[in-house]
Amino acid sequence: MTEQTKPKSEFMSWLVAIFFGIVISFVCREFIFSPLIVKGASMVPTYENQDVIIVSKISEINRFDQIVFEAPYEKEYYIKRVIGLPGDTVEMKDDILIINNTEYEEAYVNRDDSNPFQKRVTENFTLEEITGYKTVPKGYLFVLGDNRLRSSDSRHFGLIPIESVLGESKFRIYPLSNIKLFNTSKE
Template identity: 30%
Template structure:
């Protein structure tokens, strides 16, 4: 009997350890490597539509002009463990179906990186004196709260939505810190007819 009980305990322990290891792996992949996110805004139309499901690359990417990025509004990550705290807060709020989310995310396009000079004139965006060719935008670009031209500070980026008329972006709140970034949107999962890598 004792030998059988020991075998059962060993099997239970093995299953628990396997489940725990799987949980750690899933959480780590979601917080540090890849994650999926659903578009909930219209500020990136017509590139992205509300309800689109995207895959984010979270693994050591360096943002560059044209990248589509997801970032936290007014929250900066200061340590390795902040990603885990944010992930578990998201899970808790999803379970409780809270309407007021703690971790509010925006999805925008990178227009300028550190040291770039950004200007907006006559409905067009200029980076370092060159007018951007932006076939993806829905409406012209009008300045708002922020004064132009501006120089992007160190460790920050300048972002705009593709639907410029309705987008709340760096024209309103200024440049964002790299510590706010969640990841780069690299692939659209759904809807299936539009699935593929993002440009």
């Protein structure tokens, strides 16, 4: 190899490496995971406004997962917690979540126990009162925000189609002081 062809060869190898890096990044972002900035206070205390999260696009969605989905009435993404899966009954009674006749403690909900005027954070409802369905229909999810007093969620816009789900929030990467890997089955 001559001295002139060596720089060309090295340049071409860098060009090929950069090209493949871009292709791999595109494929990962499009089909596997994507970063997203949280907007608003509907998921406080789990997420704060401007937190940066990584959304897994290949996760199986389970109850209590934090999912990102296309907003029903605007060109934005919302992040909420899955409460009802297809076939589930959902009810809230005296601030206690009841799914399929089983009561669940919601430690993730934003409660201010020091405020004597805040007796409950979620009004009483049944799935049927809100959506007209006794159970969550196939192909849909029932979602709620963790900050129930400041969340626009299935209580307001109804069930969300599973096909509108971008993915599950798996990891908070910013702010650096609050980096966290989410294991929603234990949340």
